[in-house]
Amino acid sequence: MSGLSELSRFNENVLSKYQIYNSIFMTLPFDTISNTGVLLPLFHKLCEKGFQEGKNPTEIVDTFFSKYQENPTEKEKTDLLFRFIQYIERQVVLFDAIEDAAFPVVNNMDGIGTLRNSKETAILGDKKEALKAHLEDFKVRVVLTAHPTQFYPGSVLGIITDLDKAIQNDDLLLIKKLLAQLGKTPFYKKAKPSPYDEAISLIWYLENVFYHSISKIYNYIQNNIYDGNPMDNEIIDLGFWPGGDRDGNPFVTTQITLDVAEKLRQSILRSYYRDVKKLKRRFTFDGVQEILARVEKRLYKHVVRSYSKVNFSQKILLEELLNARQIVADNHQSLFIEELDDFINKVRIFGFHFATLDIRQDSRVHHQAFTQIVKDLHTVGDTTFPKNYEHLSEEEQIEILAAVKGSIDPKILTDDTSVSTIESMYALKQIQKRNGERGANRYIISNNQTALNVMETFAMLNLCGFENGLPVDVIPLFETVEDLQNAEEVMRTLYSNRTYRYHLEKRKNKQTIMLGFSDGTKDGGYLMANWGIFKAKEALTKVSREFDIEVIFFDGRGGPPARGGGKTHQFYASLGPTIEDKEIQLTVQGQTISSNFGTQNSAQYNLEQLLSSGIKNDIFTKDQLNDDNRKLIEDMAETSYKTYVDFKNHPQFLPYLEKMSTLKYYAKTNIGSRPSKRSNSATLDFSALRAIPFVGSWSQLKQNVPGFFGVGTALKKYEDAGRFDEIVAFYNTSDFFKTLLENSMMSLTKSFFELTAYMADDPEFGEFWKLIFEEYKTTKRLLLKLTGHTVLMENFPIGKASIEIREQIVLPLLTIQQFALKQIQELQSSDENAAKIEVYEKMVMRSLFGNINASRNSA
Template sequence: MKISQKKSVFHNEVLTRFDLYKSLFLTLPFQSVKHTGTILPFFSTHCEKGVNERLAPEEIIDSFFGQDEQYVQEEDRIDFLFRIVQYIERQVVLFDAVEDSAFHAVGKTDELGILQSLFRRAQENPELKKKIVDKLNNFSVRLVLTAHPTQFYPGPVLAIITDLIDALRGNDVHNIQLLLQQLGKTPFINKEKPTPVDEAASLAWFLENVFYKVASEIHSNIDSELELPIDDVKQLIELGFWPGGDRDGNPNVTAESTKKVANMLRTILFRCYYRDFRLLRRRITFRGTQKYLDLLQDLFYENSFHPAEKPTDDTRKILENLEGVKEVLNTMHDGLFVELVEDLIRKVNTFGCYFTTLDVRQDSSILRNTFNYLVERHPETALDLKTVTSSEADKEKHIPFSELRLGFDKDADKLVIDTLEVIELLKDIQKSGSERAAQRFIISNCQQASDILGLMQLFLWSGWEKESLTIDFVPLFETVDDLSRAADVMRSLYTNVEYSKHIRRRGNKQTIMLGFSDSTKDGGYLMANWSIYKAKIELTAIAREYDVDLVFFDGRGGPPARGGGKTQRFYASMGKEIANEHIQLTIQGQTISSQYGSLETAKYNIEQLLQAGIISELQQKDGDTLTKKQKEVIDQMAHESHDKFMSLRKHPLFLKYLETLSPLKQLSEVNISSRPVKRNSGKELRLEDLRAISFVTSWSQLKQNIPGFYGVGTALQWAEENNLWSYVKNLYESSGMFKTIIDNCMMSMTKSNFDITAYMQYDETFGDFWKMLRDEFELTKKYVLKLSNSSVLMEDYPIERASVLAREKIVLPLLTIQHYAICSLRNKKMSPEQEAIYRKLIARTIYGVVNAGRNVA
């Protein structure tokens, strides 16, 4: 479809329908809603005009109120602004639903069915089919849901969106109006901070309503397209889960909450099974099936509604009885309704008794403290604390890997206690759902081999045995320095006698997690991308040297600044030097709702990742494996970009600018996450303690998106001035990896708008700092447009561009209100009560702005 056609379709199917249906808000039986909706277009136009004229937010808001006598009192003005915020929040929901309902018409017209197309070609080409089948036998896609708060819809709102999409798809005006009424009455915010268990329950909505159904459907399609028996296709789609297990920087996650989440996931899964089973039993009423169905009835019902305190893994029993039903149907009843049984078999094969693998994550410093605590408390370990805390060589040499069972005192540090308790708890979780229920321990901020070896020893001191240590130890390398050391760390592990034995027991497979958002915060956008890519090349080479099956787990987050963007294109362009047999990545916040929030979008995006993994090996492009010269050019540009970013980071106003002019402080007041905004929350803010999600969110609220572009323009300018532009141009045209980096950068920039904060250039303290940020934005824009031969950002992605711009227009009033409140707090004398109201107003604007940004993923 031509670009002009795409624009036309998007305009008709999304923008026009959104304008049509948003008028229904004016018919809702809520007087304040109708009044607000009538005034909102005038307010939005006034804000847009003021921003275009680069007026200060106080000028924009005050001049609007000056036009109407009913807003003389400050109390009336504040009340109006809060109502505007509530109204726009619901407009964002409507836009989400309209866009999702038009998915087939406008979403990915050129790419729909691309996996099926590959399979159909394979049917006509036996050699290609064999290659695909062989690839699928050692390939999987694992999507790991995290609780990072980059999207704030509560569960009830997600359910409304789902129903609204269906109603919009059928143009059911009556139901649309009813659902909008429900939306008008449904709260968008939590009165209290959610617990880790609350976060898990919220994300479980997607497991139950989307992934449970889609995974089986995709498996069924692959069986059919490749004409394979159901037993011949291994599990291709895996799910991971962090809420309740990810304790890094979150003191609210405890062994008890981990246990509750594991039990909850199991119970929800069995209720899914039970619903399917009831439909199956209504159809299968034939002789010979009763004994199997009766046993399954008891299994599903009891686990759904009367779960045991310490359940056992019933997967094998369930499958044996389902296979029994299937055999009876095939041999005695002409295979009638056998497809219902096969569907449930696929689901049980995929989800077992656990639903999703619960990952445990903790920072290396906590694990070191726990190791040191046990050494100090137990002299019988024959370990000298000074020895194992001195040089890295001594640590690696003296860790004994003994199975001596060690205890701990109840008055020990609570993080030490939690670490030791969760290590023991993992045994119970595995008993209830097999080792797939919880088999990975991720070490954040991993800096040395002893961080892994010491954790392995903690397991052995907690009752685990070497021969049955069914745990994968996953180092997470995030900072630029950690990424540069990653290869040396892994070489030390592969050459360690005990660890190499452990690897062999685990199928000779090693998972390595590579961070992203912290890498961006640490080294800037271009250096973060390049450091991770370079580390993958080095880590792959070492793994191949030691014959280790390497799995990369990418902390790719949601927006480009956190590693997201054109994810499937990234994985399709890894080249020969990077292990890509398995695709594993984190998904979170708006990425979950925008890409996996409905059955259609989830199916499409999972199939895209499957297709990317297949073609990256079977149909590699020559340009995806970089030449020595290309690597040198990118490396030089990355260092130029890094220097530029580091000069920004070291600027004395860097953190002060964020604290003063962005809603960073209010992030801690918004009840969106159980995780604190920063580590060491009681102390003065330091950049290293600021969580990456808060860092990226603050810049996105400013509409400056620094983590997604800063330094790129400087690097490209350097390349041109040093006669390397032809190499850069060639990279953009031939390397899928490099093109994805630049395209994602353009996506971040499209969501930036320095006109909103243009008033800051006149600020005595921050004016020059703002100009420095704006200048790098303009420089980067100039060069990425030149590189992509475009006249506007995202020119090659007209639908995504139109969606971004439409959403930005919707939330512009929210941003104006937000900056108005921030400036008022800074410039006006207020009572404590007034300050609290303005802080609440800022916090409320954050929700709508973030939710509207879903398409950055």
Template sequence: MKLSQKEAIFASEVVTRFELYNSLFLTLPFYRVKHTGTLLPFFTSHCEESVKQNIAPSDIIESFFGQYEQYVQAADRYDLLFRFIQYIERQVVLFDAIEDSAFQKTHSSDEVETLAVLLQQASSNPAMKADIRKALEEFSLRLVLTAHPTQFYPGRVLAIITDLTVALKTNELNSIHLLLQQLGKTPFFNKSKPTPVNEATSLAWFLENVFYKVVSSIQRKVEDEFETPIFNAHQLIELGFWPGGDRDGNPNVTCESTKAVSELLREFLFRCYYRDFRVLKRRVTFRGVEEYMERLQQLFYENSFIKSVEPTDLQDEILSNLNSIKEVLIRVHDGLFVDVIDDLSYKVRLFGCYFASLDIRQDSRILRKAHLEIRAIINNPYPENYDSLSEQEKLKIIKFTEEEGPSTGFSPLSDDTFQTIRLVKKMQYAGGEKASHRFIISNCQEATDILQLINLFLWSGWQKDNLSVDFVPLFETVEDLSLAASVMESLYTNEFYKEHLAKRGNKQTIMLGFSDSTKDGGYLMANWSIYKAKIELTTIAREHGVKLAFFDGRGGPPARGGGKTHRFYATMGSEIAHEHIQLTIQGQTISSQYGSFDTAYFNIEQMVNAGIVSALDTGDKNKLSPEQKTLMDNMAETSHKTFVSLREDPLFLRYLEQLSPLKLLAHINISSRPIKRESAGELKLEDLRAISFVTSWSQLKQNIPGFYGVGSALKKAKEDGVWEDVKRLYETSGQFKTMMDNCNMSMSKVNFNITAFLANDKVYGTFWKKLKSEYDLTTSLIMELTGTTVLMEQYPVERRSIALRERIVLPLVIIQHYALQQLELHKDDEEKVKIFNKLIIRTVYGIVNAGRNLA
């Protein structure tokens, strides 16, 4: 079969080069790893052949060691398995680096969806260019880096990956050889759990090494296409940050860590400025600028390396000095190196003294308790039975008085709430309003959740006329999404809140969480619930003259809202507010889509392009008809019932606990957050974090949250005689097509052969068959819907990439399931329990890392 041009490029630039460099890597003479590189290919082949025959993992491991008489002792076997794990972890990095180094070549034919092509088309079409300019005057993209690490290499490994990618681009064999040796000797994981500040430091690496350069490059490129400046009043691309500010269910995030992260962001930013300034200093060596250069040297150096007790916003002073230098260069020195001044000035205007806006997030239940505690201390108009009143009664009573409450004497979480509210004002003083201007309320269920939080601000030193904070409700579950419009209606009709919005430019941000709605209602219902909520929320906002921005909480894999995200935004239709795109980027999404200059530039351009395309769509081509909405309602309902039926199976959580690494995820040192919100007591599904839920299913290679219920929905549609309508919906609706294609992507990483031994298990046999049956049903109907014969046939390069990654980590999956089986058999042997737990924990890293954004 003849390969397409894109497949041929991928084969030569990625597959062939990986085979070449992997063979080199496997023969490196590392300490205590003799024979490991030689044996690993044989072990991989053994796993592949055994899985095809549905052999259980324990039998696969035993039969492999049966071929080598030197591995009779259990200790020697365990030692070799750990060495296999170490090698495979590094093979994943090598594959990532090779893919990233070839990114521009393998993605050259994707340019139809890029901003560059759109602007090129507009250059010869004045009317189109005017429309794009108008869209850009309103549009903004905000990318928010979050503390949900589903892929989290330490900074030392990220640096090696970056250098290796550069060396691979130019085939510098000596450098590659040295970097592979460095990779082999560098530890991949932390010996202790990271703190929120550690997480912030790791993510700030991407700010410093990728976003600092890419964001300014793209915005300048867009501005250069037009005769006059577009972004005077706003930025095209904004950066947000959650580590250190997101305290929802994370007891390790405190006011102290929030302050430390804010200072850290400033420090990292000024180091970027200082590096650029040193380049500028090497060029601007003329008379007449000494005073300004000396002051800039002092500002950049001191804020990079000396911690200030009371930092202030220095943006205006820095820009003033840069502008003075520019004037001297133009007036006296023929404008030499003005471009270097302009570049640094541009970055200072973009990033100020804060780098990325630090969002604060807390659960509504914590905020309600803080409201209760402070009411007992200060003079306020609330009756004693206030908390037992209905929402409507509370709305009539609630008042907005300014009264400074005490700063101490509360329970720990309430105390943190009040201290953090006061800290936000200090952060704005140090870095400007954008340093921290959003408070996100998780589990927001009522309008009073927002209004009571405003009370807390007014009782903590803030004034009504200077409340420079945006209050962002987060609606997460299927039920909360259905009630979101009524909550916002109550807010928009509240006189105080209307006045507050007016002072904030009549702009309202609403966050919608994908992950929890998937865990709650399944893949199709989650997607459809969010889509419907956006239409309802947009309608309400437009009726009240409110400019709405949706902030989407999306994880890396499709099961958590990831996948081909830009296609969701390009095809929303006129019923949904589209002036702004805001979304979380996290875990493997950060390193896979924004880990290098090339990948970040490409993916950010795609997102900006999606926003403009959506704004230019003034017709109804992406608007669903009433009949199509009814069809989607019915399919989502069928899918929801199927998923809920699975969730309610008594074996559901037990299956996940015993057969996946779920219980051990808490011991993996990649996150400061607990795996569940309530740390005490038995594990309950409602308390389990979505990231742990989805990760566990992906470790099983079953990816249930990414497809379960979709097949049943498609089957019901067929039985109801509306199959042709579903096919037309797939062909005409970008939203539905993206949902199905992402589901397709999720299923492409499923391999039920690995756990086929469970089919005859006395406890889990029937349950396993239920999962496998829905997978087979979904696979067959997805392929029929898309007119394909294999999963991901429409995306052959991604399909090949996934297959290669799955082959690399298959031995890790087998080792993990072997250890889980042995753990159950030897649960009374303390020494063996330690070994098997360690094996399980170590395999999780590589499996997750290999998944990137395609889990």
């Protein structure tokens, strides 16, 4: 299908429908105060025209009030601006629902990158056996994280789902009612959610989307690639961070971890219970009916009550179902057997855990906890660690840590950090008992710098009384540019340790290593973070193969390209033979969950794209970087890194973020349960700043710095030297380099410097703004020159069109936000303006939500 026909389908099924339904929405009579629906389009036109004429947001707002309102009071002005915000938030929801409804029409569900396409390509190329062999141990693990980058409450998610169905059915009457419901439903949360609340909102996606789309994919593979024969591999695994990610959220307690695991167990059993009820209507035959009635009764019991004694498991349930299947096959001509097989497959995939709950904590917290544990054990006369332990060399300490075994009693520990760390490890044991080993079997160490960081965690886990070996994967997370460079040496030390190597043997000779993008981008800029991770993967693949260990890379890919996101499946398809790729594991969060996995159609399509990227890389193509290309990207990454680091060290960098962006307002919103920085200091400390508010603040300014800064300077170096043709040749032959730059182009497409052009005249920040704008212009010009395109994202017409409409919708919202920020700055010069400042701060926060929800196609 050509790009043009896809684009015309988009225009017909998304753009035209949005215009129709939006005009209905704008005339709904739920606004009793004044005709907001009539005034918003007028304000929108003024914003467009104003920015074209070089006006600033304050001038645009003032012009609007003088032109369309008769001497409004301050209160009337702010009331109307708040109502504009409400309307625009709901326009974003309407567009989301229309895009979701049109997904299978606009995207070719059997096209390139889908399983059907991969199967047909394999058969044509006589590679069906190779495809079968590849799928025997290839896996995709999608890990849902609770990082707050999307803010729809559950009630709004429900309306989006209903709107999606009503739009598919062209049910105008219901659409009208749902739009009215949307107008009356509050979007913002009055109180901060707890980590448990965040887990509940993500479990909605597990039950309503993944439960159906994953089993559909599994069934397709079984029936069409394995000719109906059973498979030993789940193929798609789900991971879950809310409630287990202690580094991501200091408010996570052991009790919350246990509660979330229990909720996951009950949710999957509830889904099974519903399916068994349906199966009973089909299998009314002797022998089968009795088994299903027995299973239904047991499932019901465990859904209604959480029993402390566990006498029901995935193994027991599968035995019952396989007995039923045998009877259907032997005695009842295999009638309806596909429906029973579908259910058996679900039980195989989701077990009694639904998604694996990962535990994550920072290495610095571990070190503090561990040091205290050693002291406390010495105090009670325990000889596990020698008295001089802390004075030993790192090598000697590692040898001691490898040999540690036991069952420590948390009651002997004297500080909260060590108690909560050990308790979270005991929680793993408890969850495995109830939900099966796959319920929680991974412990991630963020900010991992040394082999000692891993071994301290390994020793603490071994102090928790696990019998017959440790049924937990210890996963270091390398994030900063320096940590990525040291990763190979850290793993070599671990692999060389006999005890740790034996532990890996028990774990099927597999070692998972997590590599973080978002903090890497924040630390080293866009090109260096991505190239640093590519090189680290190569080095880690090499050292792991040397020790006969299969390394599995787990990518903290985030949402937008600035956090390592972007066109994920193309990124994976572009990795060459020097990087281990038996499994793809990645985190997804915020608006990436709702945009890529928000409906069954989009989830199926995007999961298939991920699966096929591994297939493409393994079976059909191998994209290997040659030495010349390596030198080019190494040099570009270095240039870009130096440019970005100089920029980050600019004396205006932090003051600009603090005074001119929405950074401090992230902490004031009730969007997520965690704080926006890791430390409690009053001053802004860059290293403690979390990646989400950092990237988000640039995004709200429509400057998207982390997605491009330094790329233009790196390209210009080659243009100035008359060597630009080398970069063009590299771009045209390397999928890896092409995907990297295409994701940067997406960041540029979402930038809009006209919004903040007024800052160029600011006495304090004018020069700094110009510095950012110059890099933006250079990057845009050279990326267009490199690709031969006239506009950004020319080769992705649908993505480009979707971004353009969304940017259009939120233009008035961005204008209001900038106007409010400017008002705050001016009012701060006097102490008497506290009440006014509070109103404008609320305006900034409310406009945060709509802006972020609108950029959900940042995946």
